[in-house]
Amino acid sequence: MINMGAKTFISHSFRIAWKDLIELYRNKLGLVLLIIMPLFMMVMIGFIYPSNGSTVTNLPVALLNEDLGFSNSNLPSQAFITGLQQINDQTHLLTLSNASSIEDIRDKVQNGELNGGIIIHNNFSESLLSGEQGTITIVTDQSNPTISATMQAALSATFDQMSTLLAQQNVQMLNSSVTTNNSLAIIKPYNVQTEGVVSGNPSYFDFIAPGIMAMTVMMSVMTGLPVAISQEKEVGTMDGMMVAPINRMSIILGKTLAQVARGLLQGGIILVLAVGLFGVAIQGSILLVFSLLLLGVFAFVGLGIVITSFAKDQETAQMMMTTLMFPMMFLSGVFFPIQQMPWYMQSISKFLPLTYAVDALRKVMVLGADVSDISSDLVVLVVFGVVTTIIAVPIFRRMMTR
DSSP, X not given: OHHHHHHHHHHHHHHHHHHHHHHHHHOHHHHHHHHHHHHHHHHHHHHHSOSSSOSOOOEEEEEEEOOTTTTOTTSHHHHXXXXXXXXXXXXXXXXXXXXSOHHHHHHHHHTTSOSEEEEEOTTHHHHHHTTSOOOEXXXXXXXXXXXXXXXXXXXXXXXXXXXXXXXXXXXXXXXXXXXXXXXXXXXXXXXXXXXXXXXSOOOHHHHHHHHHHHHHHHHHHHHHHIIIIIHHHHHTHHHHHHHSSOOHHHHHHHHHHHHHHHHHHHHHHHHHHHHHTTOOOOOSOHHHHHHHHHHHHHHHHHHHHHHHHHOSSHHXXXXXXXXXXXXXXXXXXXXSOGGGSOHHHHHHHTTOHHHHHHHHHHHHHHHOOOGGGGHHHHHHHHHHHHHHHHHHHHHHHHHHHO
């Protein structure tokens, strides 16, 4: 008798889920949007944050040489310019032009013609020839901090490389016993190397792809529930299910299963695009990735049911969902590392389930973590899902009796 009751309960739940999915299939526009949203999001963000090493190239930068006697081709300032041009021919970081003065650089930066400038000071050659440091100034565009920081870091690394090469030449000139092989050890006695936890060089898109997957699953669940519940209340089909010989829990489970299918479909589309189109390497288990997506759906379904049950109509429910989703997108580490946020924002992020879903997916996909490595994230998601489901069930029952 118990087995028959359980079979009936499961059967009713699957029928309700199948009904919701059939309605989605019949709604051609909704089905297209369900597939288009992850495609659009991945393609748009994927090409905004390219997966290759450098994110910017051919930045327009003006070069101002104030060094006295710069017409002499043997001066260190001319050697510096030649070396800079040779390195730039390989990196294509800059589009170099000449400037007549510092005011010329500032004017062109202000009107958008340049992203910055390089100034070789008037005592550059004299300082180097007398054994002192030559001064170079990098002028940046503070209106665009990201580009400014990128250009400054790249130029600083380039100048450091050129400085090392010049120092090697000077050491060899001063001491005939010094060779090319051992001059670098004299100038830089420490050979500092970096190595990641996993092989390869993950890009920013490897960082952002897991966050987009978790966010899309959340959005699919949170936006799908108002349609699945509030709309049926408005058109009256919910009354038909209430008078049918169906367990109320079957209705909740059926609605949940339909949202699970929607979320996993969109998560799968994003995963395929991330790997096939943008070369994201999945270091961990694919099965664990989908299990996390499934757990993410479970964590958000209860919250979605609670909010939808309190809403009077579909429009109000969707507005409430949007109000809740918008801050979660930016406070859960989807696009920006939580560690770079102010402390009070970091504190808020700890109360958002999306934070733990993103963190777990990122550890598995980028670092190859296993279940034991993400146990704390799993516990939070499970507890959050269980608590919200326990709260959602009586609220949903009360809503159906109204």
